[in-house]
Amino acid sequence: MATKSINGNQVEINDEGYLLNSDQWTEQIALEIAKEEGIDLSDKHFKLISYLRERSMNGESLSLRKVGKSGIVDIKEFYQLFPGAPLKKASRIAGIPKPESCV
Amino acid sequence: MNTKNNHPLKKVLIICAKGALEDIYASLVLANGAAMEGIETKMFFTFFGLDAITKKKMNHLHTSTVGNPSLSMPGGLAFPTFLGMLPGVEAGVSVMMKKQMEKLDIPPVDEFLDMITAGGGEVYACKLATDMFKVKKEDLTEHVKDIITVGEFYELASGEGTQIIFT
Numbered sequence: 001m002a003t004k005s006i007n008g009n010q011v012e013i014n015d016e017g018y019l020l021n022s023d024q025w026t027e028q029i030a031l032e033i034a035k036e037e038g039i040d041l042s043d044k045h046f047k048l049i050s051y052l053r054e055r056s057m058n059g060e061s062l063s064l065r066k067v068g069k070s071g072i073v074d075i076k077e078f079y080q081l082f083p084g085a086p087l088k089k090a091s092r093i094a095g096i097p098k099p100e101s102c103v
Numbered sequence: 104m105n106t107k108n109n110h111p112l113k114k115v116l117i118i119c120a121k122g123a124l125e126d127i128y129a130s131l132v133l134a135n136g137a138a139m140e141g142i143e144t145k146m147f148f149t150f151f152g153l154d155a156i157t158k159k160k161m162n163h164l165h166t167s168t169v170g171n172p173s174l175s176m177p178g179g180l181a182f183p184t185f186l187g188m189l190p191g192v193e194a195g196v197s198v199m200m201k202k203q204m205e206k207l208d209i210p211p212v213d214e215f216l217d218m219i220t221a222g223g224g225e226v227y228a229c230k231l232a233t234d235m236f237k238v239k240k241e242d243l244t245e246h247v248k249d250i251i252t253v254g255e256f257y258e259l260a261s262g263e264g265t266q267i268i269f270t
Contacts, residue, residue: 063208064135064139064218064222065208065210065214065218066208068218068221074221075217075218075221075222076221078221079221079222079223083141084141085139085140085141086139086222087139088139088140101208102132102136103132103135103207103208103209103210
């Protein structure tokens with residue numbers, strides 16, 4: 001558990017860098033976390049982030065397969081936008097909890 | 104609790120040698136899970152595992168209902184072998200298993216391989232097995248990168264932080 005300062009705002013994050021409180025998220029925070037991951041956020045990134053936040057707020061569990069079927073990106077693009085571990089990275093940047101899916 | 108790992112897993116090779124629905128899905132979930140974590144992933148299908156990458160068979164896999172000691176009926180009683188032998192039971196149970204998996208958002212085999220290769224995973228077939236079962240490259244799905252020997256497989260396994268998993 002730690003508190004991070006982003007642009008003068010304090011946000012709480014856990015050991016793995018996920019926001020403890022999803023409501024504290026702002027686009028500025030997203031840009032900050034993305035910078036740490038080495039990603040420059042484009043419109044498409046933000047579109048995906050909105051999609052993930054919406055689903056997460058609705059209590060839906062997220063999976064790689066769902067993102068691929070979202071209509072915003074296909075899975076290959078998802079890996080390109082968030083290289084390495086796309087669902088985990090995108091969730092971190094979107095300020096939502098760590099995904100629990102096995103798929 | 105700090106879970107930082109000093110020796111992170113960099114590459115994983117998953118061997119799939121059995122052709123039952125549950126065996127193949129075990130290897131696919133492991134492979135996709137690795138790709139999702141940014142781990143370099145390679146799959147090697149051999150013997151009956153070839154069914155998972157053979158165009159005609161990959162979406163028609165079955166679970167065994169005869170001699171399967173772990174299979175139980177809904178309700179918990181053991182699945183009687185005499186029931187498993189009846190025509191249509193194996194197909195029926197397999198359809199039920201697939202429905203359960205679909206509810207959990209687990210895709211059919213070809214879509215699963217799409218996801219794994221989209222994440223950079225590579226799929227290989229075993230030369231010995233393809234020779235033995237007389238399977239040609241055209242019979243295999245496009246996801247398959249190459250048909251390779253066991254020696255070539257071990258070459259792919261070189262490098263630190265590599266693990267081989269046999270399912």
